Each structure stands twice: as structure tokens, then as C-alpha cells.
Amino acid sequence: EGVKGSIGGSNELIQPGRNFTYKIELKGEIGTLWWHATSAWAAATVHGAFVISPAANEDYPFPAPTSDQTIILGQWFKQELTEGDKTIAPGRADAYTINGHPGETYGCSNDTTFEMQVDYEGLYLVRVINAAVNETMVFGVASHSFTIVGQNGAYTKRSFTNSLTLAPAQVVDVLLCANVNVGHYYITARPSSGTYITNGILRYLTTSS
Numbered sequence: 001e002g003v004k005g006s007i008g009g010s011n012e013l014i015q016p017g018r019n020f021t022y023k024i025e026l027k028g029e030i031g032t033l034w035w036h037a038t039s040a041w042a043a044a045t046v047h048g049a050f051v052i053s054p055a056a057n058e059d060y061p062f063p064a065p066t067s068d069q070t071i072i073l074g075q076w077f078k079q080e081l082t083e084g085d086k087t088i089a090p091g092r093a094d095a096y097t098i099n100g101h102p103g104e105t106y107g108c109s110n111d112t113t114f115e116m117q118v119d120y121e122g123l124y125l126v127r128v129i130n131a132a133v134n135e136t137m138v139f140g141v142a143s144h145s146f147t148i149v150g151q152n153g154a155y156t157k158r159s160f161t162n163s164l165t166l167a168p169a170q171v172v173d174v175l176l177c178a179n180v181n182v183g184h185y186y187i188t189a190r191p192s193s194g195t196y197i198t199n200g201i202l203r204y205l206t207t208s209s
Contacts, residue, residue: 026052029153031173032070032127041085044075044133049171051127052153062149062158062175065125069116072099073139073166073189074131088133090191096132096198098189103198114200116187118178120208125149126176130166136192139164141202142185146174165192182207 014020029052036047049070054060075093095102101114118124126146130137140163148159150173164172187200 026050030054030155031150031153032129032171033153034129034131034169034171036131036169039083039086040088040133041081041083043131044077044081044088047072047074047131049127049129060125060149061155062147063123065175066119066122068125068127070099070127070129071114071116071139071187072129072131073097073137074100075133075135076102090134091194093132093135093191093196096135096137096189096191096196098187098198098200101198101200103200105197105199114187115203116200117203117205118176119206120178120182120204122178124176124178126174127171128164128166128174129171130168132168132191134168135194136168137166137189138192139166139187139189141176141187143180144176144178144185144202146176148172148174178202178204 031052033050033052034047035050036043049072051068051070074097076095076097077092078094081088095106098114101112103113128139145160145162146164148156148161150156152171164174166172182204184201184203187202188197189199190197
């Protein structure tokens with residue numbers, strides 16, 4: 001079934017087996033933007049991220065990261081969503097995902113658990129997107145804290161937090177410093193009003209020695 005685009009105000013129907021191209025004009029945005037299909041039923045599964053880096057002659061207004069990682073918090077449904085799903089009620093999802101992986105809390109194998117690999121004392125720019133429709137999501141990494149540096153395609157005044165609470169469609173750019181004891185730590189995401197939780201793994205590749 002065709003899917004409608006949402007960027008630039010386009011509502012053109014993309015026919016099955018066909019391509020649709022449109023020009024996107026950005027004016028001053030920097031950091032991370034979320035793109036998605038127009039309707040709620042399609043936006044739940046048809047979405048992604050635009051990563052907008054500084055120009056070649058510009059620097060970040062914060063310490064330059066070692067690397068960056070985009071993390072999209074999403075939903076998984078046992079039943080196929082259709083165009084009849086004009087709205088998706090909170091708590092309707094059968095599972096929540098980190099970059100498409102539901103994690104081991106749902107009884108899935110390690111192959112379906114998201115893993116982010118880091119080096120000791122590395123500084124990582126993590127772009128967290130809440131793509132869960134009508135769900136506020138809480139995101140965190142065990143034993144680690146975040147420095148918030150951007151939101152929704154713009155830099156912000158730096159602030160510090162141990163976890164993120166993201167409204168639907170909210171994007172938050174944070175710095176994560178890999179400076180704790182070497183090992184692996186849970187990455188967690190859960191809806192603020194529900195009991196479901198999904199997890200991933202932050203895994204250190206190098207040691208403090």
C-alpha cells in the first residue's frame with residue numbers, strides 16, 4: 001500500500017514499486033531531525049533521522065565527539081497497522097525497540113538486542129529520537145549521565161541529566177562520556193505510563209589501563 005511523505009509539506013502518495021523524489025531545503029537547522037510518514041499508522045514504522053553536521057569550516061559549540069550514534073526509540077506491533085489506524089493509543093504497542101531491536105526483556109535472543117560499542121574515555125554524540133507514536137519515552141544508560149547539547153535541529157544551552165524523558169517526536173542530542181569501569185551496561189527505554197521496557201547494551205572495547 002502506498003505511503004505519503006511528510007517532509008516539506010508533501011502529501012504525494014508513493015505508489016508500490018515506484019520512487020518519489022522531492023527537494024528538502026534546510027534553513028539553519030543543525031544536529032538531528034526526525035523524518036516520518038504523514039499519518040500516524042505509517043509514521044509508527046516509516047521514519048528515520050537527518051544528521052546535519054557543522055560545515056567544513058565550523059566547529060561544534062562543545063567538545064568535539066570521538067564518534068556519534070543515532071538511537072531511534074520505536075514500537076513493534078503483532079498486527080499489521082493499516083490506514084484505518086488514524087490514531088495509535090498509548091500502550092497499544094506489543095513491544096518497544098531501540099534501533100529496531102526489542103531487546104532481551106521480551107524473551108528474544110541476543111541477535112535482537114541493540115549494542116553500542118565505545119572506547120574508554122571516548123566522547124560520544126548520541127542523537128536520541130522518540131519515534132513512538134503518542135508515547136512519552138524515558139531513556140537512560142546505567143551508571144552514565146548525559147550532557148544535553150541540542151534539541152529538534154538546534155543547539156541548546158548545555159545541561160546535565162541522568163536520564164531523558166522525550167515527548168512524541170522529540171529529538172535530543174547529548175554527549176556521553178565513556179569514563180566508568182570497563183564492562184557492559186544496560187541501555188534502557190520505556191514508555192512513561194507503562195510497564196513494558198526494552199534494553200540494549202553499551203559495551204566497552206578498551207580498558208582504563
